[in-house]
Amino acid sequence: MRRCYTIPRCMRASSYDLEREFGALMGDVAREIEVSRRRRVFCNRNLRMDQIELIGFDMDYTLALYHQPRLEQLSIDLTLQKMIANRGYPEEVRALHYDPHLAIRGLVVDRKLGNIFKMDRHCHVGRVYHGKRRLSKAERIEHYRNQRIRLHLPRYVWIDTLFALPEAAMYMTLVDHFDATGRQVDYDQLFQDIRDSIDEAHRDDTLKSIIKRDVGAYIEDDPKLAETLHKLRSAGKRLFVLTNSLYDYTDAVMSYLLDGKRHAYPSWRNYFDYIITGGMKPRFFAERVPFEEVDLATGEVIAGRPVTRLLRGHAYCGGNIYDFEDMTGVRGERVLYVGDHIYGDILRLKKAHVWRTAMVVQELDAEIEVSERLDQQLKDLELLDRRRRNLNAEIDYESAYLKSLTRLSEECAAAGRDELRRRVDEARAHSRVMLDKLRARLRMIVEEVDALEESIDRAYNPHWGAVFREGNENSRFGEQVSDYADLYTSRVSNFLYYSPLRYFRAPRQKMPHEV
Structure with missing residues (x-):
């Protein structure tokens, strides 16, 4: 089948290497069997890319993948600093070893008992740790099998983002330490202190100011990201960024990732038709927060200027899905949104609207590598x-x-x-x-x-x-990915290996009686 592409106006420059561009556009699109499993885009629900007009991207852990161990160590160091300085924790906790393997996505914190557990898709608790001690089957049954676990209660906290992994690792380590030393501790307050301290590090810009000073130390430079976005634009797709990060941080990260990578795009902003920062997801999908324009020079909101249309080359703050659809003229299943947060980017969007969804699961790389090695x-x-x-x-x-x-x-x-x-x-x-x-x-x-x-x-x-399994079942996290993400993959640049007009088809699912 012949592939047709439209070259955007911004690319029509005499200095542009047209021969190279033509070769890239007309090159054969790899068949899925030729794409390594680590680079594949997996499909839970059929999706026709030729019917997608507008593709949106979150930034953190979606367009921008972090060097996770380095970022976790920075988060832990800053959190401990604030816990010691502001909440009276002893200096000794700074010297403890906080093992990054103590936490994965999809865990649940029981703030009342000081436990962390993992559930399967039926909300059956499969394994439980109190500190670093794994509870016995009898203890697990005693605590979690005699009544339904209601995860919406304040007692429980769902660890559903990579940003939250340091919270869980610190909680397990500190519970273990305080129990071993005989210090009386309120497990609920301990977790609250950890969360408040790490939130404070985000809120007062302590964390992000360090990252901005040396972006390359914390953000992976994906050499195929620019080419991927360019390929989607060349197929006539409009692209947008919708991130909760504010403009100053977004500009620093995106400049590192995309500026100067292709001649036709002098700035990262040239890749996108619409730029929305400070989106406050999941509120963006539920409330009618007005759009505000951002001054590109200062990163500050321009007060007193109502936004009635979204312009290319401009940046905005806040906003909501209803006004966004009105101003872009694209609605429902014509929009594909790519994010990493199962709740804020995927689940809440899918429950309230009909945008199509793709989830970036950074851990998928390592999971597939282990699966292949242990085949x-x-x-x-x-x-x-x-x-x-x-x-x-x-x-x-x-x-x-x-x-x-x-x-x-x-x-x-x-x-x-x-x-x-x-x-x-x-x-x-x-x-x-x-x-x-x-x-x-x-x-x-x-x-x-x-x-x-x-x-x-x-x-x-x-x-x-x-991450995706618990016993013989999907984990609760894995089941949510299956239920709410139409597509999932380990990084945005994996879309480079597929036609922008691809018809993604989900595998046939069998019920037990059909096997």
């Missing part, structure tokens, strides 16, 4: 699971058979049928032997499954296993 072990685990199910079925049958023989033997004794009873008892003895053998085989397989599951889990994360 044979994962296949072995699946085979052992099938054998376990078959053995359970055989044991159930043999147990029912033995019960029937036992009842028949009692009836023979009551009726005085000694010869028949002798034959029934021989069959009972044989059935018991068979049942013992089946149970022994099952114990061996269960031990093998448990050991293999533990080994596989530790390869993903030594405490929590895979």
Whole structure:
């Protein structure tokens, strides 16, 4: 099929390398089977890119991917500094080791008991830690299986962004430390102090001012991002930025990522038709906050100037989806929004509106790498699971058979049928032997499954296993990605490997009775 592209007016410059541009535009689009799994865009719900007119992007953890360990250490250092200086925590907590592997996305903090747990898609609590100690099955059942967990209550906090991982890692470490030293601590207040301190570091610009001074130390330079955005524009798509970050920080990060990367785009602003900072998502999708224009020179809001239309080359603050659709003239399923926050970018948008959604899950790179490396072990685990199910079925049958023989033997004794009873008892003895053998085989397989599951889990994360799985089920986070993100991938530049007119098709899903 012939591909047609429109070259934007901003690209029609004599200095532009037209030969190179033509080669890039007319180059063959890779087929999905040729795209490595780590670079693929995965589809939960069919989406036709040829029907998408407007594509929006969040910035943090979407267009801009952070060097996560470095950013987490900075967040922890600043949080501890404020906890010690402003909330009376002892200096000793600064010297503790805060292991980044203690937290992944999709965990839930129980502020009342000082626990952190992971749930599957049915909201079943799979594993729980108090500090760094994993709770036993009996403790888990006692705390979380006798009543429904209502996650909307203030007692629980959902760790659903990469920005929130330091909170969970610090909470586990400090709970463990204070318990070990015998210091009385209010677990609820401890978490509140951690959250307030890290929020303060964001709010007073302490964190972002450090990042702005050395953006390259904290932000990944994706060499394919500019080419990806250019390819989408060349296919006639309009692009916009919608981020909660304010303009000064957005300008610093986006300048680092895009300025000077292509001749046709002198500034990062040239890639986008609309720029919205300080968007206050998810309020942007629910309330009618007015748009305000931003002074590009100062980064400050221009007071007293009502915004009645969105102009290319300008930047805005606040706003709402209703006015945005009115001013752009594009509505509903003609808009694709790409973000990283399962709640603020994806879930709230999807529940209230019909924009299409794509989620950037930065951890997907590492998860796929582990899955590929453990491919044979994962296949072995699946085979052992099938054998376990078959053995359970055989044991159930043999147990029912033995019960029937036992009842028949009692009836023979009551009726005085000694010869028949002798034959029934021989069959009972044989059935018991068979049942013992089946149970022994099952114990061996269960031990093998448990050991293999533990080994596989530790390869993903030594405490929590895979982000998208909990036991045999999708994790709650994984299920939300499946339910609310039409597409998901590890980075925006993965769209470069697909036609801008691509028809993304979701795989056929089977119910258990269809397998």
